[in-house]
Amino acid sequence: MAHQLLGAKGYAYVANADLKGVSPGSETLRELFSEAAPCLILIDEWVAYLRNMYKVEGLPSGSFESNLTFAQALTEAARLAPDTLVVASIPASNIEIGGEGGHEALHRIQNTFARLESNWRPASTEESFEIVRRRLFQPITDTQLFAARDAVVKAFCDFYRSDASEFPSTCREGDYERRMKAAYPIHPELFDQLFNAWSTLDKFQRTRGVLRLMASVIHELWERDDKGLLIMPSAVPIEANPVQFELTRYLEENWVPVIEKDVDGPQSLPLQQDRENPNLGRYSASRRVARTLFLGSAPTLHMANKGVSDQQIKLGCVQPGEAVATFGDALRRLTDRATHL
Template sequence: QSPWLPASGDETYEIIRRRLFQPLDADGEKAREETVKAFHELYKKNPAEFPPEAKEARYLELLRLSYPIHPELFDRLSKDWGSLPNFQRTRGVLRFMANVIGVLWHAQTRAPLITPARIPVAHERVRASILYPLDPAFASVVDREVDGDGALPSRMEANPTRRISQLRAATRAARAVFICSAPLVGQQNAGLTGQGLRLACAEPGDQIAIFGEALRELTEKATYLYEEGGRYWFSTQPTLNRLADDRAGGFPAHEVDAEIVKVLTADAAHKGSFYRVYPALDDAFSMDEASTLSLVVLPPAMTHAGKGATKSAATDAATDALTRCRASQRRFRNTLIFVAPDESTFGNARDVTRKRMAWEAIASDLRLKESMTTGQIKDAAEKVQSNKESALKAIRAAWSHILYPIKSDTAGKPFELEHSFISSKDRGALPGVVYDKIKADGIVLEKLGPERLGLALSPIWPADRPHLPVAEIADWFASYVYLPKLRDRVVLDTSIRDAVGGTDPQFGYAEAFDEQTGKYQGLVWSKSPPNLFSPNALLVSAEATAKQISEAPKPAGTGSSDGAVQAKAQGGSSSAPQSAWPAKARRFYGSVEIDMS
């Protein structure tokens, strides 16, 4: 006996047809032949998409015999539903199909065959007859997740531009799974396979893959739709997805935020090019003075509304931290960069983190595991990992507003806050992403250069100071927001070497200044200073450098008629600053003895 025949054989088809339909006339016979051949051709052309029996000649005969009812529906009703005590096999099939056909006839349904996917489960007559032999708990399952205006599939199809909406693919898939799985809940190997789904749903002209896509989305969102080992079924017990949703909603906001802070703290370990990273300080003003480039990751409560926003919890926190260091005024402001969460996307980061926490709780619940199948335990472990990755991405995506101090145009105001937005999608650790952005935008410099160094120092170099300690200059760059922000001290030291050692040097360099002699020790001009600066290293003005070089003792045996000097400062080169050097000699005198013999 063919596995496609109901238990009572082909007679069931004949009984149902004779009781429910009039004999076909010539036009009806022609329509039947065209329809069954179109379905069979669909199965033969896509053999991998359907059960192997569907492409056989025997199945074409079954299509003819059962027309306009699909053989798969006959098979499910007579075998699966017929096994239920309250369904009564042939009589139950007849009673159920009478209701279905009556509803479809009055609705003028134009489907070519009555497949499991075309059963109007939500209609009150059909709903009553299909729920009668089942567990009463299935009533809420049908209403919420199978069929009806408020059911999950209908909500998924609410957007008419979606592919699944055009074929009502979600509703058809949900109906098919319910019809083909509900009577066998709890039995081994129950449920509808992917091939079975397509057999129960697809019609000639349909996009076959759309039903699998719709079912996968349903599985992610549904409460009672299960999937394991490639089989799908509805149950009266909530799925792990539903349990995860319930648990996720039970976590208070402060616990979720604490988990987010843990992620931010772990990210802070990857400092990138920042010297320090302060993760999620509740009181940013309490952090130590930092003369090196530092990133302040503001906590979850301190969000920012966007680029156009001038005031937010984030700007208040950043302003407070830049203004004071505990009870004192903050000195080093130009080294601080802040990154804050976006007000609109932070909610998503919270939601995804809740989901991660829920799946972690499920996977570690030993009592719950006792009632879970092997497949569910594996699924829970996979959900933990996937939600962990999703939460990390969502948190990194939320922290997207960079705030930093710049010179204020308002008199008496020490600084303004400027904003930069991180728009990249796939992000690594937060410090590295922030640094890449401020580097790309020119907010922080990795190369200063001698010209820019000179332009920065010229307006603030006191006229009565011929030299400045390099350490003091470094403090200026760390303090004054109108100066360029530097990645680190190496950037400043390199620019000093370039400014001193170039062909047209702007400054001199000295190891120290002797107060007793009034002379610079280790004065360097037009020559690169040592790689490691002295703790007392000085940047010397061109005038002071020229003065010492010009006053240097003249080496014996050199001279000129008008006093031109070639002197070498201690540790320096033989060329002096052009602006302070005596005029070049243009006439030279000398004598030599000539042997006349």
């Protein structure tokens, strides 16, 4: 850190402490920061680093306690030095914390920062939409593409208003049109399911997990030359191995046979039902309903309020110009025949 701030001159401030494997004092760090200001110190995976030295002695980097002493000296120095800011991230799930050493490190770091911290709220769902969209798609700059986006969004919003009883009331509000434009070409319902339901799973990291999954989904849809107006829950190709892996890695092990039997795959009931009924098959209605139902309900298995409503299922399935009743019929048939849905 000192070398990054001021090169060899900066390292000279902390050289003796570094060689001894002890923490430099807060006054030494204050002098370093004052000379190097403005300073921004970013620390990630600190808990993971500290838990590896928990109850281990003789390490070149010092002991667990000396590193926690450094955390205290660092925060004190940043408080006293001009134009200096320390930003540290801490894990949110038990899996990321990892064992006794991780919990002890987290507890001690939190106590150290609590005296001086300003909590930085994680990105809201709306902000996360934008982060994911920008990472996965180039920005729209062509006026014709803006017009195409607006036409698609208008078609969906008009559709939701024309069949008001079939869809949740929220999608008929004016703000929903704004959300659709902000999330385009991804449907807000897919983002809502991922950021609200899936992010409750202990292993699912909100933005990173959504990015990994959506990158796989978009690649599969691109390879298939998908013609959907938006990327909706029903468009997620759950039968594709990369996509299925990204979904099931957060769930219990017994989900794979459930998917193969009742959700998506060459031998699945929804595909069979679509083949048996031409009215359903022309929209792949059963398959799209099953995908939407899985995405909305799988992460809620152990929650008090499980599953999704039929209005949410239709919101995640139906596109303008399609018959809503067909998807309702597909849902009823799956309810009667499926083992797990």
